[in-house]
Amino acid sequence: MFGRVHKSFARFVNSVRTNVDDGRDRRTHNLFEAAATYVSACAEDDQERIDEAAGWVSPEALSFGVSELACRAVIALARERDESPRTVARALLGLPAA
DSSP states (O other): OHHHHHHHHHHHHHHHHHHSOOSOOOSOOOHHHHHHHHHHHHHTTOHHHHHHHHTTSOHHHHHHHHHHHHHHHHHHHHHHHTSOHHHHHHHHTTOOOO
16 A cells, blocks of 8 residues: 555656756757757766757757768868868878878
């Protein structure tokens, strides 16, 4: 008898918890916001933000956003260093010059 009451109470408490506003931003995020947050969180080793950003968009959209961010970053660094994007990309990955 006590077990059933306990289970019912636990279900009630859990349902109330899920309905409470946790203070997180409920707006929709675009794939570039998700990619920027995901990559910066990876760089800072922030698993909570990684998980949060990964939930904003589909895995495919996140992958596209991360790829687009990588391309833009390599292009920006190449311009800054006055080198080719290929040279910069290989240097970032620690590969020998081609």
